[in-house]
Amino acid sequence: MALALFISSLAILIMLIILTYYLRTARIDRERESEIKEDEDSRLLNIFSSQNLIFTAIILTTLVLLFSIYLMVKGTLWEGHLMEWMNIVVRLMHITFGIAWIGASFYFVFLENALNRNRDVRDELAGNLWAIHGGGFYYLEKYKIAPAKIPKHLHWFKYEAYFTWLSGFSLLFIVYYFNASSTLVDKNVLDINSITAILIGIGSFALAWLLYDLLCKSFLARYPVLFGLTGFILASLFAYGYTHLFSAKAAYMHFGAMLGTIMAANVFMVIIPSQKAMVNASRKGISPDARLGKNAGRRSLHNNYFTLPVLFVMISNHFPVTFGHPKPWLILMIITVGTAGVKHYLNVKEKGQLSVWVLPASIILLLSAAF
Structure with a gap:
């Protein structure tokens, strides 16, 4: 076979x-x-x-x-050698695609925040921006909805997300699922068989997306504070659950994979379909529904806030002081909230707004994890 x-x-x-x-x-x-x-x-x-x-x-x-x-x-002397090289190759793919995806997220959120929306802006535009990079000058414009005619060559930012998720999901199999009895399951935490643990892990990703998507479509989406608080509670429950189901390292990785799955699903299930609908409407001479763009923009912003927590999870295996803590889920959530707070400060700063408490509070919260 x-x-x-x-x-x-x-x-x-x-x-x-x-x-x-x-x-x-x-x-x-x-x-x-x-x-x-x-x-x-x-x-x-x-x-x-x-x-x-x-x-x-x-x-x-x-x-x-x-x-x-x-x-x-499998079962031969070559198994360990192959697994090591598969780990290297797929991990390198994951990092490469992840850099491209996160870099695009950082750039476009910066672009949205830094747009000139007032000076010499044409009626059909939401704003523009002059920039210099690599010895070249750039002039960018954002339309309020869409241009009168969609250009023939239109670049789509989506495969960075898809390939990051695919390579990350493959890494879960290589590192944890192929040898689940020793890497995923910790009988001191919970005595379950490997198949059950794998099914719980994969099923939790689908459950997380469904809960998050329902939250985004609920009335709470109109109230950012309540929305964020509810999201924090749900994320904490997942973090707590993972650390009481899997080995400590695997628990952290599954939390990161859960966030990554939500991010990729946002792109695949919401952002790209919304953009396709807008492009198709424009090509048919129909005015696109502005609500599609706003909804896609919200999901994209959510992804932006997830980036730093996911990056922490990617490096957490190198620091046993985090996942080896007596309450690893608490450390995980402290660092998740703290890094998301740092990202919020950067986003607000890019808008030219001053938030004197967000960065100090985030740093203090992150430092508290050490004690």
Whole structure:
């Protein structure tokens, strides 16, 4: 079975790579035409969509290929060697995609906060910004809803999120699920079998997303303080639950994976569908629903606040003083709130507003974790 999976996934991977070259050639041929008719423009968009799907399929097939190799060497002397290299490769992928995703989040939230909204702004614009970076000058504009005509070449920020989640989910299997009896389960915490622990872990991600999504759609979303307090209580319950179900390291990783799943689901389930609806409406000559953009913007901002807590979880395994604390869930929540507070201070500062208490309070809270 493992050999058949390896051969089939390898064959599929080779075909996908060949297909990327075919689509690239087709795209270049279309772009070289001096005038593109409306139907040809649609074909070009279809080529772009096909390329994106192929790239996604290549990532997924590569992960399946790695899994098939693991099955072939499981129980042999090569197992430990392969697991180490799988850990290195997938972890590097996860970090690389994560940097791209978090970097985009930081940049666009900064851009939103720093927009000039008053001086020499055209009626259809929400604001603009002059910037300099890498020796070049840049001028950016944000539309209130959408431009009168959607440009042919429109860059979508989504695959950073998808690939970060896919690589992170794969890491959970490599580090914890493939050897769950020793890395995921701690019988001193709770005596459960490996399959049950894995199902609880994966199921908790789906549950967290459902609760978060319901919270965002509830009346509490209109009251930021109540919304944040409710979110904090729910996150605390998950942190407490993880530390009473899994080993300490695994508990922290699952908390980070839970936040990461919410972030990726925000992109996949809310942000991108909203943006697609707005683009499709504009291309049909219909005024896009501004509420879609506002809702996507809120979810994007939520993701921005999750970034620093997730980054802490990613490095927490190097610091036993955190997950090894007698109350690891409490340390986890203190650092989660503290780092989110630091991000809030940065966001407020980018707006040109002064908040004298947020940063000191966040720092004091973070320092309190040491005592």
